[in-house]
Amino acid sequence: MSKKTLILSSMIILALFLTACGSIAAQPGVTSVLAADDDEKVFRTLSVSGTGRATLTPDIAYVTIGVHTEGKDASQAVAQNNSDTQAVIDTLEAAGVDEKDIKTTNFSIYPQQQYDDQGKPTGDITYIVNNSVYVTVRDLDAIGDILNAAVKSGANAISGIQFDVEDKTEALAEAQEAAVANAEAQAENLAQAASLELGEIQSINTFGGAIPFPKYDGIGGGAAVMEAAAVPVSPGQMIISVEVSMVYAIQ
Numbered sequence: 462m463s464k465k466t467l468i469l470s471s472m473i474i475l476a477l478f479l480t481a482c483g484s485i486a487a488q489p490g491v492t493s494v495l496a497a498d499d500d501e502k503v504f505r506t507l508s509v510s511g512t513g514r515a516t517l518t519p520d521i522a523y524v525t526i527g528v529h530t531e532g533k534d535a536s537q538a539v540a541q542n543n544s545d546t547q548a549v550i551d552t553l554e555a556a557g558v559d560e561k562d563i564k565t566t567n568f569s570i571y572p573q574q575q576y577d578d579q580g581k582p583t584g585d586i587t588y589i590v591n592n593s594v595y596v597t598v599r600d601l602d603a604i605g606d607i608l609n610a611a612v613k614s615g616a617n618a619i620s621g622i623q624f625d626v627e628d629k630t631e632a633l634a635e636a637q638e639a640a641v642a643n644a645e646a647q648a649e650n651l652a653q654a655a656s657l658e659l660g661e662i663q664s665i666n667t668f669g670g671a672i673p674f675p676k677y678d679g680i681g682g683g684a685a686v687m688e689a690a691a692v693p694v695s696p697g698q699m700i701i702s703v704e705v706s707m708v709y710a711i712q
Contacts (some may be wrong), residue, residue, distance in 0.1 A: 506663060507651060507709045511644025512702065515636040519624035519696040522604055525566065526553075526611050527593035527618035531573075535588040539570060542590040545615035552614035553596060556607045562597035593618070599627075605694050624696040633670050636703040640667070644707045652711065660710030668704045 528545045532538030550563055568591070575585040598604050601624075608619060626632065652659045 505711050507648060507657070507659070507711045508706065509644045509647045509651065509709070510704060510706050511640045511642070511647060512704050513636040513639025513641070513643060514700055514702050515632040515639070517626045517629065517632045517699045517701060519626055519699055520599075520601065521625050521627045522598040522601055522694075522696065523621070523623045523625065524596050524598065524604075524608070524619065525593050525621045526596055526608075526616045527567070527591060527620070528615055529618050530590040531587050532590075533585070533587060535570065535572075538588045538590045542592050546592040546594070548614045549611050549616045550594065552610050553594075553607065556610050557600060557603060558596060558598065558607065562599070564595045565592070566595045567591060567593040591618075601694075601696055608694070622694065624699065626699060629670075629701060632701050633703070636670070636701050637667060637705070640703045640705040641665075641707070644705050648707065648709050652709075658712040660712055663708040663710055665708075666706045668706070669702050671701075 526549060528542055528549060530538050530542035530545065532541065553563055554560060570588060570590045572586045573589050575583045575587055577583050598607060612619070648659060651657075
């Protein structure tokens with residue numbers, strides 16, 4: 462091989478070597494010595510959670526009031542149920558419940574086979590008719606009287622009495638403020654214990670705010686309803702709970 466050819470080959474090999482080194486240095490994840498020596502501050506944070514509560518007194522109630530009718534003739538059973546249900550609705554309105562606060566939620570009719578003492582079908586059919594209205598009661602002092610009047614007018618199925626607070630805005634704000642104060646106190650205690658200095662709040666998230674309904678189970682029909690309706694209904698108190706998650710910068 463000539464000297465000129467040898468020099469040319471050496472230059473080509475050197476060029477390829479330098480190119481390969483350059484491509485390796487450009488790959489992600491490879492940290493240079495200079496980057497490792499940079500004086501960069503590490504951003505540190507402290508995360509805390511706080512809980513706040515507020516007590517509310519219910520000012521509204523929801524109750525399902527129904528009429529259950531049975532009969533051998535379907536049309537007669539329906540007619541009787543319609544008459545009784547209308548009487549209940551008229552009674553509710555007369556007791557002060559607004560028409561817009563009475564909403565039909567269920568109407569059903571179905572045949573039920575009758576059986577003898579040996580469990581054999583007799584061939585007789587009884588038609589079952591149910592009609593239920595969902596009632597909003599805004600005067601809690603009158604709810605006992607309203608239920609009693611509904612039963613006397615023909616209602617024989619009362620279920621799902623639920624108490625609520627119509628406007629929760631003020632109570633929700635109170636619970637949120639308490640939750641933030643609770644989280645701030647925890648952050649200050651932790652920072653003091655760890656000899657750290659709290660910086661600005663980086664993020665804050667809130668959870669909760671819904672109130673579980675205090676609910677009374679359904680009441681049976683007939684005399685059981687009359688007896689239960691005579692018992693005073695007490696709404697008690699409700700609690701709204703809020704949780705916040707806060708992230709602080711620390712030094």
